[in-house]
Amino acid sequence: MLDLARVQKELQECNKQIDVSGISIKPKGDRLTHLTGTIPGPLGTPYESGTFNIDIVLPDGYPFEPPRMQFATKVWHPNISSQSGAICLDILKDQWSPALTLKTALLSVQALLSAPEPDDPQDAVVAQQYLRDYQTFAGTARYWTETFARSSALGVEEKVQKLVEMGFPEALVRSTLESVGGDENMALEKLCSG
Template identity: 80%
Template sequence: MVDFSRVQKELQECGRDSQCSGISIKPKGDKLTHLIGTIPGPTGTPYEGGVFDIDIVLLDGYPFEPPGMKFITKVWHPNISSQSGAICLDILKDQWSPALTLKTALLSVQALLSSPQPDDPQDAVVAQQYLKDYQTFASTAHYWTETFAKPSSLGMDEKVEKLAEMGFPKALVKKTLESVGGDENLALEKLCSG
């Protein structure tokens, strides 16, 4: 059974410190077993300036079992799947310890953004690019950060106008944008596939 009092304590501690670290954790919905973690992209990396959301699922064994974590925000990194957001990190697998917290796990994920491990990849294509053509890797990672991890400065009305100019009906655009929390890229993906 998940230790809910510990989870609440971890959320409070992370909340007190989020101004300094930029890391936050919030419940997704009303259950403490499904959370959303947010980390800022580390300075001096292609991820700088980005804000990355991570889906966190706590299994019954937490804190004795590691939390399930994967990126919601698309990211170009050797140890993170560009398709599913799965993360290859030892503390989320066999190196987990109950002494670790959700915040320390997110700090480790943030550190992974700073120091990729291409010899133990989650995404072989990205790892090969990192090893063989670092400049292309860095510019692709930066482009993905700009495209997927930077909050848009446009308001909802401007986003509706921008997508409606592409030929989609305004009412559908507005409904689609609302269903994806105002994310233009996700809305466009949904509109194109629908």
């Protein structure tokens, strides 16, 4: 059975230190089983200055089972699927321990951005590019960060305006954009599919 008291305590602890770590976790709805984690891109990497949203689903067995995490923000990285956002990281699978927390899991994901493991890839195409032509990889990763993970207020307002002009209600546009990490194309897809 999911330990809701522990989850609430973890959220409070994590969000208390947001100024220091830049990492936050908040419920996606009114239940504590579906969360959104936010991590800043590590300095000195192609992900620097990006803000990445991670979808977190807690299984009934949490904290004895690992949380299911995947990137909601598109990212170009050997250990993260460029299609689905799936993350290849041992602590999210067989190396999970109940002593770990959601924040330590997010810190590990952030560390993975700094230190890719191309020999154990989630995305073989990205891993090959990383190994064969690092400059092109870094340029692509930087471009994806600029395109999908930079959320300037002006950019968000422009996206909202554009989607509202297409006939969608503003409140729905804002909540949809937030749910897909600011990705305008994914928001449009979601809005059109109903």
